[in-house]
Amino acid sequence: MTSPDMNPADVSIMQTPGQQSPNGFKSAAAKAVSKAASPWLLPLIFGVGGLLIWEFGLWATNPERFLLPRPSEIISVLSEDDRGVDNTIFESIFEASRTTGFIILSSLVVGVILGVAAALITTRFRATNEVITPLAVAMNATPIVALAPIFNNWLGLTSPRSNQAVVVLIVFFPVFINTARGLNTVDPNQIELMQSLASKPWTIIRRVRIPSALPFFFTALKLVSSLCVVAAIVAEYFGGSQSSLGSKIITYAGFTQYDAAWAAVLAGSIIGIVLYALASVAERLAMPWAHRSWNSP
């Protein structure tokens, strides 16, 4: 792309000359500290700033407070008694997060295993690939959460199985499609190299196709790590355990306890963030050669 004798520092071409050396005057120690902290520093500043604006913006303008409570109100509601149960709201939400978290995690694992297995099988056998892949693409273009009420009838109104089934499907299709695409997007020279070494098809899959499918797989994994929280909570609308985040949110919103509802929503968000972080860490461990992508923390 760039000519070979271009200086590496030429990347700074787009900058004005004055910008070339932001760290010019710092000592080596200060530089090491700022280097370690820099990926976290800006997000931290933005996060704290955002919270302050949320808190004091609402405090200053004082809108319909009960609809969007301030962060401090959400925190303080946690210690209040939960209506109708012998718990504080924090304990209720914690319990519900455990229920929902288990549903999400178990279905995530099952969905990922099924998705990867399906991708491997369809890649190995051409015929299945040509029939199943278009079908999967089509299924992935449909709102799968809408199946939640059907699963409820199939697997029992109060059983967590119905919620799990929805999340498994939500996870399955993106993982399957992306992994299959990754397995099929391989440098043909690498395949030829393996064939020239008389490798068996499964060896080629293991040595060449799987490594080159990893980025696609992790893209899907990060995608579903946030999708599955939403899917689980929506599925819980239709049934499943009474002590789940979905049914808690309905209950709180129904009693106009909006700050408690927000707290439950944020608990769901925390589950999603943890899953996303886990997926990112796994991505780094699995692909140490590609950890400089922009969206890994």
Added chain:
Amino acid sequence: MPDIRWWRKKILLACTGLAGLVALAGLYSLYKVIGRALDDGQRDWWFIGSMLPRSDDRNMPPIRDILAEFNQPTREGGDPLWNLIFDGVLFTLREALVGFVLGVVTGMVIAILLMRFLTLEKGAMPYIIASQTVPLIAIAPIIVIWGRKNFDFLPWEWQDWMSVSLIAVYLTFFPITVNGLRGLQSPNPDSKELMDSYAAGWWQTLWKLRLPASLPFLFPALKIAALASIIGAIVGEISSGQSDGLGFLILDFFTKYSTAPERLYAAIIGAALLGLFAAAVISLAEFILNVHRRQVANAQT
């Protein structure tokens, strides 16, 4: 020549997809047959009913009945079901479309801002990702009330479905921002230097180079966004208790499942068709804009 090949590929895809659907319906019926045999043999398997559904006509109405139900009125002397579903699809489509358009614009504006200001990208990107883990959809009723109270300054009357569209925006903007940013950053250094050598301004570079370069990245995102806006609309309706649209039908037929299970199936088929329709429209737009000529090697979406 490549056009013909593209069409052939798409038609083949549609045919195999259709064949797959038929196969799926076949599997469904086959499962019912096996299930009946098991029931007749008085065999009880632990996973039937917990991992797999029971196959009686209440849990799994025969395909024939589901198809026939489309033509039945839902109440005495009323319109046939397909009519009801069609109206629901239109209502939901309007919500989703408004959400989609606003979401694409919002997503692109955010992507352009992130591209322009590196500090913003570094500081805000984690929160943009985290925003998608917030199940805002779950508090649709709160959003609806909030919408009623806060948009009275608009020249038109705020309606509840518009709040549902806002929820759709929240789900829609994200894939556009992520892929749009990648696309905007995709031009190689030579192309950027070329624009610099013409002393092209920032807006000119955006308009002539970055935006066209982002299109191949944007279209996969548009497909995801279209589906996200439909999901947002349907679930938003369910959650906020709208009395129109597909979401309402699904919720309504869910509560009346014991009397007419076929209707729920029919409504869900309607939702699936809406999703497929949206995907087809985006594919067509991709074709018309000639984007399929320029597949990006690494579009991982």
Added chain:
Amino acid sequence: MTAERATDNPQVSEEGLQDSMDTLQDSMESRQHLLGSVAAQGVSKVFLPNSTSKVTALEDINLHISPGSFTTLIGPSGCGKSTLLRLVAGLIHPTQGVVQVNGKPADQARKDRDYGMAFQTASLFDWRTVRKNIELPLELMGWRRGARQQRAAEMLELVQLPEFADSYPSELSGGMQQRVAIARALAFKPTLLLMDEPFGALDEMTREHMQAELLHIWEETNTTIIFITHSIPEAVFLSTNVCVMTPRPGRISTQIEIDLGKRTDDTREREDFFASIVKVREALRSQEST
């Protein structure tokens, strides 16, 4: 020829509107003989000057390029050829010294669109047809559609690709793409053409063909050309003037004038062609030993 070119540009210069017509006339007359010239005086370029990883890319460069000449920059990787070209282009600014193009600062020349540029990759926009790619700079300069189309047709004629006007770049071979890139660079008839290893990625046969083509264009348009290459025969065949550069820090060690007269295919087999090659090669060698 040069005077004609200066008035050829239909774009209304913003500065020109602010200046009075008199001073405009004055400056144009005084700069007339400088059109197509490049001058670098005591130029050095240091990247990241305040950090530990600072790199002196160029040091004390003095270079005078006269209008209508064909200058080649040659040297090993990392000798700062590309950096020098970008300084002339006004894309980066010297740490010390001045670079003047057409008798004005390089950055001003860039803003006035005094030069065209071609890269190692053709860098065509793959969503634009060949014609639209050539029209790109003209669009940016605010030309009307009719004028743009006419010029694009002329340029396609010049690079002998008129039948590919409505093709997309992906439908063209590497050599054809590079010809389109040259046509794009010349579309607004700049006085100066900057080329950063444009033929580096082409196969030998195509490359020789393109060299002949470029010389033909050069003769026809009388444009000043600065050309970067790694190939000694290419440098000798093309240029009137070869600048041999040394790395770390980048300097111009030798300037060799080449006088082979009008180049034809036979030139490549002539004694004086080989003699010049030997001269350039020795100049490149001698710096290795020091």
